Amino acid sequence: MAQAAIELIGINKSFGAVRANRDINLEVARGTIHGIVGENGAGKSTLMSILYGFYQADSGEIRVGGKPVSISTSNDAIALGIGMVHQHFMLVDNFTVLENVILGAENDALLKSSIAKARSELERLEREYGLEVEPDAVIEELPVGLQQRVEILKALYRGAEILILDEPTGVLTPAEADHLFRILKQLKEQGKTVVLITHKLREIMAITDTVSVMRQGTMVATRVTKETTVGELAELMVGRRVLLRVEKGQSEAGAIKLSVKNLTVKDQRGVTMVDDVSFDVRGGEIVGIAGVAGNGQSELLEAISGIRHAVSGEVMLEGKPVDLTGKADPGELRDRGLAHVPEDRHHVGLVLAFEENENSILGYHDDERYLKGPFLNVDAIMADAKDKIEKYDIRPGNPRLRTANFSGGNQQKIVLAREMEQDPGVLIVGQPTRGVDVGAIEFIHKRLIAMRDQGKAVLVVSVELDEIRSLSDRILVMFAGRIVGERGPDATEGELGLLMAGVEHQEAAE
Amino acid sequence: MSTPYAKLPAWADYGLIPLINLSVAFIVAGFVVMLVGENPFRAAVILVEGAFGKGTGIAFTLFYATTFIFTGLSVAVAAHCSLFNIGTEGQAYIGGLGIALVCLSFDSVLPWWVIFPIAIVAAAVFGALWGFIPAYLQAKRGSHIVITTIMFNFIAASVMVYLLVGPLKPAGSQAPQTRNFLAGAELPKLNWIIELFGAKIRSAPLNICFLLALVMAFLVWLLIWRTKLGYEMRTYGHSPKAARYAGISETRIILTAMMISGALAGMMALNPVMGDQHNVAIDFVSGAGYVGIAVALMGRLHPVGIVLAAILFGMLYQGGAELAFEMPAISRDMIVIIQGLVILFAGALEHMFRPYIQAVFASFSPKAVGIEAVKGKGA
Numbered sequence: 001m002a003q004a005a006i007e008l009i010g011i012n013k014s015f016g017a018v019r020a021n022r023d024i025n026l027e028v029a030r031g032t033i034h035g036i037v038g039e040n041g042a043g044k045s046t047l048m049s050i051l052y053g054f055y056q057a058d059s060g061e062i063r064v065g066g067k068p069v070s071i072s073t074s075n076d077a078i079a080l081g082i083g084m085v086h087q088h089f090m091l092v093d094n095f096t097v098l099e100n101v102i103l104g105a106e107n108d109a110l111l112k113s114s115i116a117k118a119r120s121e122l123e124r125l126e127r128e129y130g131l132e133v134e135p136d137a138v139i140e141e142l143p144v145g146l147q148q149r150v151e152i153l154k155a156l157y158r159g160a161e162i163l164i165l166d167e168p169t170g171v172l173t174p175a176e177a178d179h180l181f182r183i184l185k186q187l188k189e190q191g192k193t194v195v196l197i198t199h200k201l202r203e204i205m206a207i208t209d210t211v212s213v214m215r216q217g218t219m220v221a222t223r224v225t226k227e228t229t230v231g232e233l234a235e236l237m238v239g240r241r242v243l244l245r246v247e248k249g250q251s252e253a254g255a256i257k258l259s260v261k262n263l264t265v266k267d268q269r270g271v272t273m274v275d276d277v278s279f280d281v282r283g284g285e286i287v288g289i290a291g292v293a294g295n296g297q298s299e300l301l302e303a304i305s306g307i308r309h310a311v312s313g314e315v316m317l318e319g320k321p322v323d324l325t326g327k328a329d330p331g332e333l334r335d336r337g338l339a340h341v342p343e344d345r346h347h348v349g350l351v352l353a354f355e356e357n358e359n360s361i362l363g364y365h366d367d368e369r370y371l372k373g374p375f376l377n378v379d380a381i382m383a384d385a386k387d388k389i390e391k392y393d394i395r396p397g398n399p400r401l402r403t404a405n406f407s408g409g410n411q412q413k414i415v416l417a418r419e420m421e422q423d424p425g426v427l428i429v430g431q432p433t434r435g436v437d438v439g440a441i442e443f444i445h446k447r448l449i450a451m452r453d454q455g456k457a458v459l460v461v462s463v464e465l466d467e468i469r470s471l472s473d474r475i476l477v478m479f480a481g482r483i484v485g486e487r488g489p490d491a492t493e494g495e496l497g498l499l500m501a502g503v504e505h506q507e508a509a510e
Numbered sequence: 511m512s513t514p515y516a517k518l519p520a521w522a523d524y525g526l527i528p529l530i531n532l533s534v535a536f537i538v539a540g541f542v543v544m545l546v547g548e549n550p551f552r553a554a555v556i557l558v559e560g561a562f563g564k565g566t567g568i569a570f571t572l573f574y575a576t577t578f579i580f581t582g583l584s585v586a587v588a589a590h591c592s593l594f595n596i597g598t599e600g601q602a603y604i605g606g607l608g609i610a611l612v613c614l615s616f617d618s619v620l621p622w623w624v625i626f627p628i629a630i631v632a633a634a635v636f637g638a639l640w641g642f643i644p645a646y647l648q649a650k651r652g653s654h655i656v657i658t659t660i661m662f663n664f665i666a667a668s669v670m671v672y673l674l675v676g677p678l679k680p681a682g683s684q685a686p687q688t689r690n691f692l693a694g695a696e697l698p699k700l701n702w703i704i705e706l707f708g709a710k711i712r713s714a715p716l717n718i719c720f721l722l723a724l725v726m727a728f729l730v731w732l733l734i735w736r737t738k739l740g741y742e743m744r745t746y747g748h749s750p751k752a753a754r755y756a757g758i759s760e761t762r763i764i765l766t767a768m769m770i771s772g773a774l775a776g777m778m779a780l781n782p783v784m785g786d787q788h789n790v791a792i793d794f795v796s797g798a799g800y801v802g803i804a805v806a807l808m809g810r811l812h813p814v815g816i817v818l819a820a821i822l823f824g825m826l827y828q829g830g831a832e833l834a835f836e837m838p839a840i841s842r843d844m845i846v847i848i849q850g851l852v853i854l855f856a857g858a859l860e861h862m863f864r865p866y867i868q869a870v871f872a873s874f875s876p877k878a879v880g881i882e883a884v885k886g887k888g889a
Contacts, residue, residue, distance in 0.1 A: 351745055354745075361741075363757060378736070
């Protein structure tokens with residue numbers, strides 16, 4: 001193979017107690033497209049941020065073109081010919097394309113000469129790489145795909161030889177993504193090196209020459225793309241974790257408690273995140289939604305709980321219709337027996353600055369049990385909080401303590417206690433054990449199964465495949481906003497992994 | 511508004527930090543006094559004696575403090591809902607309009623104890639209304655409340671100038687102010703309380719609005735920490751996402767918080783208008799709204815802190831006036847500089863020394879500071 005463009009040797013990086021990168025070794029050959037795959041939180045972005053000078057590695061060595069270098073700011077990276085296209089664009093919305101391209105690379109106090117130079121340079125780049133963009137267009141008026149092209153142009157304008165793209169297709173339509181891939185191939189032909197970070201295996205197979213897989217901060221494997229399969233990559237990505245099986249009896253599914261029909265949800269940018277999804281959850285069963293993070297699960301949960309407005313769809317809660325499109329109100333849904341443990345407990349499920357007892361009524365603060373007229377019934381709230389602390393073994397058991405000072409597992413227990421103790425008919429849970437220690441995981445799983453056994457309908461969304469398999473009575477797999485398959489709890493990891501990677505049913509059977 | 515994860519012991523948070531900020535402000539002010547060739551220690555003595563030395567001084571200090579308690583509470587209520595209400599100045603000004611209308615209509619027929627409650631309501635309603643418009647624009651249109659409230663200060667000033675040189679000015683008068691209220695609209699003084707302690711009082715404007723301010727401080731505490739509405743405001747203030755999750759309407763909470771804030775600002779006008787001047791004159795608020803921002807920040811948005819901070823600023827106003835009188839080299843503008851320094855260090859730079867103090871505390875016990883659940887990050 002050709003000479004290495006980048007070598008990373010023994011890179012370590014920790015954030016507090018979390019080791020985001022452990023002993024990473026990576027070699028990217030010049031003139032190739034190198035994919036890095038892994039689930040969200042596997043450490044891909046951290047690694048690239050180290051390469052681009054946003055973070056400093058705790059230890060390890062970076063070599064560019066064979067020479068050891070030190071990259072402490074992004075300017076160092078740019079000087080070494082490394083360019084980065086971020087997942088969230090770093091563009092000035094009300095500047096033109098040209099102005100954005102020269103931003104930070106103006107050579108003069110007056111812009112005239114740099115603009116003229118940039119204009120001719122842009123024309124050359126556009127010719128060479130098929131990166132057509134109108135140089136005088138204002139960024140906010142351009143579609144996302146073109147904005148991304150401007151980001152690429154910015155990097156090339158600064159003389160980038162190595163281009164890092166972080167989840168570049170997350171915001172693109174399929175057609176735009178195809179165009180991007182053509183551009184990347186052209187860049188490769190011109191001798192540039194491309195590093196593509198993604199969790200979409202299909203893209204890896206379509207475009208890369210080599211692929212490295214990361215999992216939980218480590219680099220688990222590097223493969224030549226032609227010699228590997230989606231199945232192998234999926235397995236490497238998800239990994240064979242220690243099985244955490246909870247004992248549970250047969251489910252006795254009862255009446256349909258939550259019914260979702262043709263639900264479509266778009267995000268702020270207008271990208272369809274949940275695409276015509278339909279499913280039912282019956283009383284007495286746990287339905288798990290598996291999927292690689294970012295395939296619409298979060299938006300699905302937010303829509304069902306009323307936090308995010310849906311575009312269209314019919315939802316029935318306990319047999320009665322709910323309007324989720326226009327006047328969705330989380331408070332009303334809660335009154336009707338839908339409890340929600342959100343994915344993001346730090347910003348949504350809890351107010352970290354509050355005392356524990358204050359969080360134990362969040363969302364239920366309208367309930368007359370906790371009120372005396374317009375006043376909070378402090379005694380009742382305290383007694384209630386103490387009761388939950390005891391039942392859910394929340395530690396430290398002090399209801400006056402600031403919530404931020406509880407550990408992740410105990411914070412999650414605060415949310416779970418609040419939602420479960422309201423005796424809801426339907427419980428929806430996002431990432432029940434994210435950032436939770438092993439002891440608490442078991443406790444939380446047992447509680448969820450107890451809810452099921454009481455005849456509640458439980459919907460669990462998790463990116464932990466193991467958790468889904470261990471908890472669910474039925475497993476739905478989400479990919480690109482759609483439900484691409486339903487399996488029983490005995491489905492194998494490989495089978496689910498393929499579905500999660502977007503490989504169709506027929507292929508999976510092979 | 512402080513860093514959510516930092517945890518200092520309460521005495522350091524509410525006592526030590528303001529004290530350090532204040533000391534630095536006075537040290538820098540001391541240098542300024544030295545620059546004009548006066549003795550900073552003598553100046554300090556005059557300032558404190560002017561504010562607290564004699565009965566009259568105390569009465570004046572508390573009179574000014576009353577004004578600042580109202581504006582400080584106003585800023586704090588909005589801030590608990592993460593709204594930065596800079597419009598206290600204008601809301602107080604318009605509150606004065608409400609009072610003027612009530613007093614001018616009823617002062618010849620009703621006694622003060624009937625007019626006072628009506629005036630309180632009028633001041634609150636007018637102030638609330640002036641807070642409502644920016645709040646509505648924020649909630650429905652996304653216009654930033656900081657910008658709109660500043661603009662509304664100017665609009666309030668223009669409206670009042672128009673009214674005070676036109677419709678509200680008695681015919682033939684040259685002064686841009688309403689006619690003086692009759693005895694029916696004059697509030698009783700509280701000087702007798704200070705005289706109880708044996709101090710002598712000449713004439714000082716301290717009036718029952720001081721008691722009203724203390725009652726409001728208590729009610730604000732009750733509102734913020736003991737009512738459902740306050741709980742909702744704090745939830746929204748800390749995390750709009752959590753508020754949405756909890757089913758709290760963003761529009762309703764922004765409108766409510768700003769109207770309460772505006773009402774408190776409007777009530778500030780009772781003190782100078784009905785308690786002291788007995789008329790509404792141009793620019794009677796004279797910056798008290800802006801001082802309210804510093805008072806609220808320095809009082810850490812807590813009513814007890816606000817009352818203490820308001821008394822501090824009352825002392826600066828009263829003691830400063832004495833200082834300008836006793837030391838001719840120190841002009842009225844110098845006093846403004848000293849007040850500005852206190853606002854700068856205690857208000858604007860409130861968090862300047864915090865990281866260092868936290869570091870010191872952290873070196874004693876690493877667990878006391880900055881405990882943060884970072885576990886979720888790498889899962």
